[in-house]
Amino acid sequence: MKTFRSFKIIIIAVFIIIFLIFLNLTPLGGSFKNLFYLASSPIQKWLWGAGGSTSEFFGAISEIENLKKENEELKRQNQELLAKNVSLEELKKENETLREVLNLGLKSEFKLKFAEVIGKEVAEDSLIINQGSKDNMAQGFPVITSQQVLVGRISEVYQNFSKVMLISSKKSSFDAQVFEKKAEGVIRGKGNLNLFFDLVPKNSEISPGDTVVSSALSRNFPEGLLVGKITEVKKSDLEPFQKAEINHFFDINSVENLFIITEF
Amino acid sequence: MKNIILLILVFYILILIQTSFLVHFNIFLGEFREFIPIFIIVVLINIFESRNKFLGIFSGILGGFFLDIFSGSFFGFYTVIFLGISLFIKFILKKYVQPVLRRA
Numbered sequence: 001m002k003t004f005r006s007f008k009i010i011i012i013a014v015f016i017i018i019f020l021i022f023l024n025l026t027p028l029g030g031s032f033k034n035l036f037y038l039a040s041s042p043i044q045k046w047l048w049g050a051g052g053s054t055s056e057f058f059g060a061i062s063e064i065e066n067l068k069k070e071n072e073e074l075k076r077q078n079q080e081l082l083a084k085n086v087s088l089e090e091l092k093k094e095n096e097t098l099r100e101v102l103n104l105g106l107k108s109e110f111k112l113k114f115a116e117v118i119g120k121e122v123a124e125d126s127l128i129i130n131q132g133s134k135d136n137m138a139q140g141f142p143v144i145t146s147q148q149v150l151v152g153r154i155s156e157v158y159q160n161f162s163k164v165m166l167i168s169s170k171k172s173s174f175d176a177q178v179f180e181k182k183a184e185g186v187i188r189g190k191g192n193l194n195l196f197f198d199l200v201p202k203n204s205e206i207s208p209g210d211t212v213v214s215s216a217l218s219r220n221f222p223e224g225l226l227v228g229k230i231t232e233v234k235k236s237d238l239e240p241f242q243k244a245e246i247n248h249f250f251d252i253n254s255v256e257n258l259f260i261i262t263e264f
Numbered sequence: 265m266k267n268i269i270l271l272i273l274v275f276y277i278l279i280l281i282q283t284s285f286l287v288h289f290n291i292f293l294g295e296f297r298e299f300i301p302i303f304i305i306v307v308l309i310n311i312f313e314s315r316n317k318f319l320g321i322f323s324g325i326l327g328g329f330f331l332d333i334f335s336g337s338f339f340g341f342y343t344v345i346f347l348g349i350s351l352f353i354k355f356i357l358k359k360y361v362q363p364v365l366r367r368a
Contacts, residue, residue, distance in 0.1 A: 009318075016325065020340040029339055036333050040280055047284035055288035119283040122298045122335040122342075128283075156336070163336065253288045 034158040037118065037128060041161075044119045045130075048256065055253050110222060111263040115143075117256055118161065125169035125191060127152075129258060132160040142221045142261045149249040150214055150225040151258055164258070167227065168193045168248065175218035176227055178204070179211040185241075187212065187227055193252060195228060197244040206233055206244055222264040271323055278302055279330040302327040306346055310353040315362065324350030 023029040037044075060067070115129040131137050143151040143164045152172065155165035165172055172189040176197065183204030185197050197212055207230065214225040228248035235242045278301045286298065306327045310320035328346030332339050 016343075020343065023339040033333055043280055044284045047280060048287075051285035051288035054285075119280075119334070120287040120298075122279075122283060122331050124336050126336055 030158050034160055037161045041118050041130060045116065048117055048119060052253050110261045112259040113262050115258045115260055117258060125166040125189060125193060126155065127164045127166065129162050129164055131260060132162055133157050134159055137162045140220065144225060144259050144261060145250065145255060146259065148225055150221060150227050151250050153220060168195050174220050175215040176212050177215040178206050179213050181205060181210065184215060195246040195248050197230065197246050199241045200244065202242055206230060208232060212246060222261065267319055271326060275302060275327055275330045279334055283334045302331065306350060307353065310350050320354065321350045
Protein backbone atom coordinates (compact mmCIF):
# COMPACT_ATOMS: atom_id res chain seq x y z
CA MET A 1 0.00 0.00 0.00
CA LYS A 2 2.85 2.33 0.98
CA THR A 3 4.78 1.45 -2.19
CA PHE A 4 1.70 2.19 -4.31
CA ARG A 5 1.34 5.61 -2.60
CA SER A 6 5.01 6.50 -3.19
CA PHE A 7 4.66 5.38 -6.81
CA LYS A 8 1.60 7.65 -7.21
CA ILE A 9 3.51 10.64 -5.77
CA ILE A 10 6.47 10.02 -8.09
CA ILE A 11 4.13 9.82 -11.11
CA ILE A 12 2.46 13.13 -10.14
CA ALA A 13 5.85 14.82 -9.57
CA VAL A 14 7.16 13.63 -12.96
CA PHE A 15 3.96 14.80 -14.64
CA ILE A 16 4.29 18.28 -13.04
CA ILE A 17 7.97 18.58 -14.07
CA ILE A 18 7.17 17.57 -17.67
CA PHE A 19 4.25 20.01 -17.76
CA LEU A 20 6.44 22.91 -16.49
CA ILE A 21 9.27 22.10 -18.96
CA PHE A 22 6.69 21.88 -21.74
CA LEU A 23 5.28 25.34 -20.85
CA ASN A 24 8.75 26.89 -20.73
CA LEU A 25 10.16 25.40 -23.91
CA THR A 26 7.18 25.77 -26.23
CA PRO A 27 5.25 28.88 -27.36
CA LEU A 28 2.27 27.33 -25.57
CA GLY A 29 3.53 29.01 -22.35
CA GLY A 30 2.65 32.42 -23.81
CA SER A 31 -0.73 31.19 -25.06
CA PHE A 32 -1.42 29.68 -21.64
CA LYS A 33 -0.75 33.04 -19.93
CA ASN A 34 -2.81 34.83 -22.59
CA LEU A 35 -5.74 32.50 -21.93
CA PHE A 36 -5.58 33.21 -18.19
CA TYR A 37 -5.35 36.98 -18.72
CA LEU A 38 -8.26 36.83 -21.17
CA ALA A 39 -10.46 34.96 -18.70
CA SER A 40 -9.47 37.22 -15.79
CA SER A 41 -9.39 40.62 -17.52
CA PRO A 42 -12.99 41.73 -16.74
CA ILE A 43 -12.58 40.98 -13.01
CA GLN A 44 -9.05 42.41 -12.93
CA LYS A 45 -10.15 45.60 -14.69
CA TRP A 46 -12.87 46.07 -12.09
CA LEU A 47 -10.49 45.27 -9.21
CA TRP A 48 -7.87 47.69 -10.59
CA GLY A 49 -10.43 50.52 -10.65
CA ALA A 50 -11.75 49.62 -7.20
CA GLY A 51 -8.21 49.47 -5.76
CA GLY A 52 -7.35 52.87 -7.21
CA SER A 53 -10.42 54.61 -5.85
CA THR A 54 -10.16 52.90 -2.42
CA SER A 55 -6.49 53.85 -1.99
CA GLU A 56 -7.23 57.42 -3.13
CA PHE A 57 -10.05 57.64 -0.60
CA PHE A 58 -7.87 56.49 2.32
CA GLY A 59 -4.94 58.55 1.04
CA ALA A 60 -7.11 61.67 1.02
CA ILE A 61 -8.21 61.06 4.62
CA SER A 62 -4.65 60.61 5.87
CA GLU A 63 -3.35 63.63 3.97
CA ILE A 64 -6.12 66.09 4.70
CA GLU A 65 -3.74 68.38 6.61
CA ASN A 66 -1.28 68.57 3.75
CA LEU A 67 -4.00 69.19 1.20
CA LYS A 68 -4.60 72.79 2.26
CA LYS A 69 -0.90 73.67 1.92
CA GLU A 70 -0.66 71.81 -1.36
CA ASN A 71 -3.74 73.62 -2.65
CA GLU A 72 -2.22 77.01 -1.93
CA GLU A 73 1.04 75.97 -3.58
CA LEU A 74 -0.85 74.69 -6.62
CA LYS A 75 -2.81 77.93 -6.92
CA ARG A 76 0.47 79.86 -6.91
CA GLN A 77 1.98 77.51 -9.49
CA ASN A 78 -1.18 77.78 -11.58
CA GLN A 79 -0.86 81.53 -11.76
CA GLU A 80 2.78 81.24 -12.76
CA LEU A 81 1.90 78.70 -15.44
CA LEU A 82 -0.91 80.87 -16.78
CA ALA A 83 1.57 83.70 -17.20
CA LYS A 84 4.02 81.32 -18.91
CA ASN A 85 1.23 79.97 -21.10
CA VAL A 86 0.36 83.41 -22.40
CA SER A 87 3.97 84.07 -23.41
CA LEU A 88 4.21 80.57 -24.96
CA GLU A 89 1.05 81.18 -27.00
CA GLU A 90 2.69 84.26 -28.43
CA LEU A 91 5.84 82.27 -29.20
CA LYS A 92 3.75 79.54 -30.83
CA LYS A 93 2.08 82.04 -33.15
CA GLU A 94 5.46 83.51 -34.01
CA ASN A 95 6.84 80.02 -34.62
CA GLU A 96 3.95 79.08 -36.90
CA THR A 97 4.41 82.25 -38.92
CA LEU A 98 8.13 81.55 -39.27
CA ARG A 99 7.44 77.96 -40.35
CA GLU A 100 5.07 79.18 -43.01
CA VAL A 101 7.66 81.66 -44.20
CA LEU A 102 10.35 78.97 -44.28
CA ASN A 103 7.90 76.48 -45.82
CA LEU A 104 8.55 73.87 -43.11
CA GLY A 105 5.95 71.33 -42.06
CA LEU A 106 5.15 70.88 -38.39
CA LYS A 107 6.99 68.08 -36.69
CA SER A 108 4.80 65.01 -37.03
CA GLU A 109 3.02 64.01 -33.83
CA PHE A 110 3.28 60.52 -32.41
CA LYS A 111 0.99 57.78 -33.62
CA LEU A 112 -0.81 56.64 -30.51
CA LYS A 113 -2.87 53.63 -29.56
CA PHE A 114 -5.16 53.52 -26.55
CA ALA A 115 -4.82 50.75 -23.93
CA GLU A 116 -6.41 49.87 -20.62
CA VAL A 117 -4.46 48.59 -17.61
CA ILE A 118 -5.54 45.12 -16.50
CA GLY A 119 -3.12 44.44 -13.65
CA LYS A 120 0.43 44.39 -12.38
CA GLU A 121 2.91 41.53 -12.43
CA VAL A 122 3.79 39.84 -9.19
CA ALA A 123 6.87 41.42 -7.54
CA GLU A 124 8.00 43.20 -10.70
CA ASP A 125 7.57 46.70 -12.08
CA SER A 126 5.46 45.60 -15.03
CA LEU A 127 1.86 46.30 -16.00
CA ILE A 128 -0.43 44.18 -18.13
CA ILE A 129 -2.42 46.06 -20.79
CA ASN A 130 -5.24 44.92 -23.06
CA GLN A 131 -3.40 45.32 -26.40
CA GLY A 132 -1.55 42.41 -27.95
CA SER A 133 -0.07 41.10 -31.17
CA LYS A 134 -3.52 41.08 -32.81
CA ASP A 135 -3.54 44.90 -32.31
CA ASN A 136 -0.08 45.16 -33.96
CA MET A 137 1.79 45.69 -30.71
CA ALA A 138 5.52 45.02 -30.72
CA GLN A 139 8.33 44.89 -28.21
CA GLY A 140 9.96 48.24 -27.45
CA PHE A 141 6.97 50.54 -28.11
CA PRO A 142 7.05 53.42 -25.59
CA VAL A 143 4.04 53.80 -23.28
CA ILE A 144 2.84 57.17 -21.95
CA THR A 145 -0.11 58.67 -20.08
CA SER A 146 -2.50 61.28 -21.52
CA GLN A 147 -0.31 64.00 -19.90
CA GLN A 148 2.73 62.74 -21.87
CA VAL A 149 4.29 61.23 -18.78
CA LEU A 150 6.64 58.39 -19.67
CA VAL A 151 5.47 55.09 -18.17
CA GLY A 152 7.73 52.48 -19.78
CA ARG A 153 7.93 50.30 -22.83
CA ILE A 154 6.41 47.07 -24.03
CA SER A 155 8.56 44.15 -22.98
CA GLU A 156 6.46 41.14 -23.88
CA VAL A 157 3.60 40.66 -26.34
CA TYR A 158 0.88 38.01 -26.20
CA GLN A 159 -2.04 37.59 -28.56
CA ASN A 160 -4.49 39.80 -26.64
CA PHE A 161 -2.27 41.37 -23.98
CA SER A 162 1.15 42.96 -23.52
CA LYS A 163 3.45 43.58 -20.62
CA VAL A 164 4.76 47.09 -20.04
CA MET A 165 8.11 47.27 -18.26
CA LEU A 166 7.89 50.42 -16.14
CA ILE A 167 10.78 52.89 -16.14
CA SER A 168 11.11 52.09 -12.43
CA SER A 169 12.01 48.47 -13.21
CA LYS A 170 15.54 47.44 -12.22
CA LYS A 171 16.07 46.33 -15.83
CA SER A 172 15.26 49.80 -17.19
CA SER A 173 17.71 52.61 -17.95
CA PHE A 174 17.59 55.40 -20.53
CA ASP A 175 19.06 58.82 -21.28
CA ALA A 176 17.33 61.85 -19.85
CA GLN A 177 17.97 65.52 -19.26
CA VAL A 178 16.93 68.26 -16.89
CA PHE A 179 14.36 70.45 -18.59
CA GLU A 180 15.73 73.86 -19.65
CA LYS A 181 19.17 73.12 -18.13
CA LYS A 182 20.45 70.55 -20.61
CA ALA A 183 22.07 68.54 -17.84
CA GLU A 184 22.24 65.04 -19.30
CA GLY A 185 22.22 61.80 -17.33
CA VAL A 186 20.75 58.32 -17.15
CA ILE A 187 17.48 57.40 -15.46
CA ARG A 188 17.72 54.03 -13.76
CA GLY A 189 14.93 52.03 -12.15
CA LYS A 190 15.36 50.98 -8.52
CA GLY A 191 12.38 48.64 -8.43
CA ASN A 192 9.23 48.99 -6.33
CA LEU A 193 8.17 52.07 -8.36
CA ASN A 194 11.32 54.11 -7.52
CA LEU A 195 13.80 55.87 -9.82
CA PHE A 196 17.10 57.70 -9.68
CA PHE A 197 19.01 59.99 -12.01
CA ASP A 198 22.57 58.75 -12.46
CA LEU A 199 25.76 59.70 -14.33
CA VAL A 200 25.08 63.43 -14.28
CA PRO A 201 28.36 65.35 -14.85
CA LYS A 202 29.53 67.16 -11.74
CA ASN A 203 29.70 70.51 -13.50
CA SER A 204 25.97 70.32 -14.37
CA GLU A 205 23.83 72.45 -12.09
CA ILE A 206 20.87 70.42 -10.89
CA SER A 207 18.71 71.13 -7.87
CA PRO A 208 15.61 69.73 -6.12
CA GLY A 209 12.43 70.69 -7.95
CA ASP A 210 13.98 70.43 -11.45
CA THR A 211 11.92 68.53 -14.00
CA VAL A 212 13.54 65.60 -15.81
CA VAL A 213 12.46 64.68 -19.34
CA SER A 214 13.56 62.02 -21.82
CA SER A 215 16.49 63.06 -23.96
CA ALA A 216 17.19 62.92 -27.69
CA LEU A 217 20.10 60.57 -26.96
CA SER A 218 17.64 57.94 -25.80
CA ARG A 219 16.70 56.01 -28.88
CA ASN A 220 14.07 53.99 -27.03
CA PHE A 221 11.86 57.00 -26.29
CA PRO A 222 10.92 60.22 -28.05
CA GLU A 223 12.48 63.42 -26.73
CA GLY A 224 10.70 65.59 -24.16
CA LEU A 225 8.48 63.06 -22.38
CA LEU A 226 7.98 63.90 -18.72
CA VAL A 227 9.77 61.62 -16.26
CA GLY A 228 9.74 63.21 -12.79
CA LYS A 229 11.00 65.85 -10.40
CA ILE A 230 14.35 65.84 -8.62
CA THR A 231 13.85 65.52 -4.87
CA GLU A 232 17.43 65.20 -3.63
CA VAL A 233 20.86 65.67 -5.21
CA LYS A 234 23.72 63.45 -4.04
CA LYS A 235 27.25 64.70 -4.70
CA SER A 236 30.36 62.93 -3.49
CA ASP A 237 34.00 63.90 -3.94
CA LEU A 238 34.88 60.25 -4.39
CA GLU A 239 32.59 59.73 -7.37
CA PRO A 240 33.08 61.26 -10.81
CA PHE A 241 29.34 61.86 -11.32
CA GLN A 242 26.46 63.15 -9.26
CA LYS A 243 23.20 61.32 -8.60
CA ALA A 244 19.69 62.49 -7.81
CA GLU A 245 16.56 60.92 -6.36
CA ILE A 246 13.54 61.31 -8.62
CA ASN A 247 9.90 61.52 -7.67
CA HIS A 248 8.29 60.32 -10.89
CA PHE A 249 5.11 61.82 -12.30
CA PHE A 250 3.53 58.44 -13.04
CA ASP A 251 1.09 57.54 -10.28
CA ILE A 252 0.04 53.90 -10.36
CA ASN A 253 -3.05 54.61 -8.24
CA SER A 254 -4.65 57.00 -10.68
CA VAL A 255 -3.71 55.27 -13.90
CA GLU A 256 -6.36 53.29 -15.77
CA ASN A 257 -5.70 54.23 -19.37
CA LEU A 258 -2.41 54.45 -21.22
CA PHE A 259 -1.23 55.34 -24.72
CA ILE A 260 1.25 53.34 -26.75
CA ILE A 261 3.44 55.25 -29.20
CA THR A 262 3.53 53.09 -32.30
CA GLU A 263 5.56 55.60 -34.38
CA PHE A 264 7.78 58.52 -33.43
CA MET B 265 -11.60 16.61 -4.29
CA LYS B 266 -13.93 19.26 -2.85
CA ASN B 267 -10.98 20.75 -0.94
CA ILE B 268 -8.85 20.90 -4.08
CA ILE B 269 -11.53 22.72 -6.09
CA LEU B 270 -12.05 25.13 -3.21
CA LEU B 271 -8.31 25.73 -3.01
CA ILE B 272 -8.06 26.44 -6.76
CA LEU B 273 -10.91 28.97 -6.47
CA VAL B 274 -9.42 30.67 -3.40
CA PHE B 275 -5.96 30.97 -4.99
CA TYR B 276 -7.40 32.26 -8.25
CA ILE B 277 -9.38 34.99 -6.48
CA LEU B 278 -6.36 35.84 -4.29
CA ILE B 279 -3.99 36.20 -7.24
CA LEU B 280 -6.45 38.50 -9.01
CA ILE B 281 -6.72 40.64 -5.87
CA GLN B 282 -2.93 40.62 -5.45
CA THR B 283 -2.22 41.72 -9.03
CA SER B 284 -4.93 44.37 -9.34
CA PHE B 285 -6.38 45.54 -6.02
CA LEU B 286 -3.40 45.32 -3.63
CA VAL B 287 -1.08 47.02 -6.13
CA HIS B 288 -2.56 50.37 -5.05
CA PHE B 289 -1.66 49.88 -1.38
CA ASN B 290 2.07 50.48 -1.26
CA ILE B 291 2.04 50.78 2.52
CA PHE B 292 4.28 48.09 3.93
CA LEU B 293 6.50 45.16 2.95
CA GLY B 294 7.36 46.77 -0.38
CA GLU B 295 7.31 44.38 -3.31
CA PHE B 296 6.80 41.37 -1.02
CA ARG B 297 3.22 42.44 -0.30
CA GLU B 298 2.21 40.66 -3.48
CA PHE B 299 3.22 37.25 -2.11
CA ILE B 300 1.77 37.62 1.34
CA PRO B 301 -1.87 36.39 0.98
CA ILE B 302 -0.97 33.16 -0.88
CA PHE B 303 2.11 32.63 1.29
CA ILE B 304 0.05 32.87 4.50
CA ILE B 305 -2.55 30.38 3.25
CA VAL B 306 0.11 27.87 2.13
CA VAL B 307 1.90 28.12 5.49
CA LEU B 308 -1.33 27.79 7.50
CA ILE B 309 -2.54 24.73 5.56
CA ASN B 310 0.85 23.04 6.01
CA ILE B 311 0.92 23.75 9.73
CA PHE B 312 -2.64 22.76 10.59
CA GLU B 313 -3.38 19.80 8.30
CA SER B 314 -3.18 16.36 9.87
CA ARG B 315 -0.17 14.08 9.39
CA ASN B 316 0.24 12.05 6.19
CA LYS B 317 -1.99 14.36 4.15
CA PHE B 318 -0.80 16.11 1.03
CA LEU B 319 -3.12 19.10 0.72
CA GLY B 320 -0.36 21.39 2.11
CA ILE B 321 2.12 20.30 -0.54
CA PHE B 322 -0.56 20.58 -3.22
CA SER B 323 -1.39 24.10 -1.99
CA GLY B 324 2.32 25.03 -2.31
CA ILE B 325 2.47 23.79 -5.91
CA LEU B 326 -0.84 25.44 -6.84
CA GLY B 327 -0.08 28.79 -5.14
CA GLY B 328 3.36 28.89 -6.78
CA PHE B 329 1.89 28.02 -10.16
CA PHE B 330 -0.64 30.87 -9.99
CA LEU B 331 2.19 33.27 -9.06
CA ASP B 332 4.17 31.95 -12.06
CA ILE B 333 1.28 32.74 -14.41
CA PHE B 334 1.06 36.33 -13.19
CA SER B 335 4.81 37.00 -13.00
CA GLY B 336 7.59 37.58 -15.47
CA SER B 337 9.65 34.62 -14.31
CA PHE B 338 9.78 31.27 -16.06
CA PHE B 339 7.14 28.64 -15.27
CA GLY B 340 8.21 26.72 -12.20
CA PHE B 341 10.09 29.49 -10.40
CA TYR B 342 7.51 30.17 -7.69
CA THR B 343 6.15 26.61 -7.91
CA VAL B 344 9.51 25.26 -6.77
CA ILE B 345 9.92 27.96 -4.06
CA PHE B 346 6.46 27.33 -2.58
CA LEU B 347 6.88 23.55 -2.85
CA GLY B 348 10.18 23.96 -0.99
CA ILE B 349 8.47 26.02 1.73
CA SER B 350 5.74 23.37 2.13
CA LEU B 351 8.27 20.53 2.36
CA PHE B 352 10.38 22.51 4.82
CA ILE B 353 7.37 23.10 7.12
CA LYS B 354 6.42 19.41 6.89
CA PHE B 355 10.00 18.41 7.74
CA ILE B 356 10.21 20.75 10.75
CA LEU B 357 6.84 19.57 12.07
CA LYS B 358 7.70 15.87 11.64
CA LYS B 359 11.20 16.11 13.07
CA TYR B 360 10.87 18.63 15.92
CA VAL B 361 7.26 19.50 16.74
CA GLN B 362 5.26 16.25 16.54
CA PRO B 363 7.68 14.17 18.75
CA VAL B 364 7.38 16.86 21.46
CA LEU B 365 3.59 16.87 21.19
CA ARG B 366 3.46 13.04 21.35
CA ARG B 367 5.62 13.02 24.48
CA ALA B 368 3.40 15.63 26.12
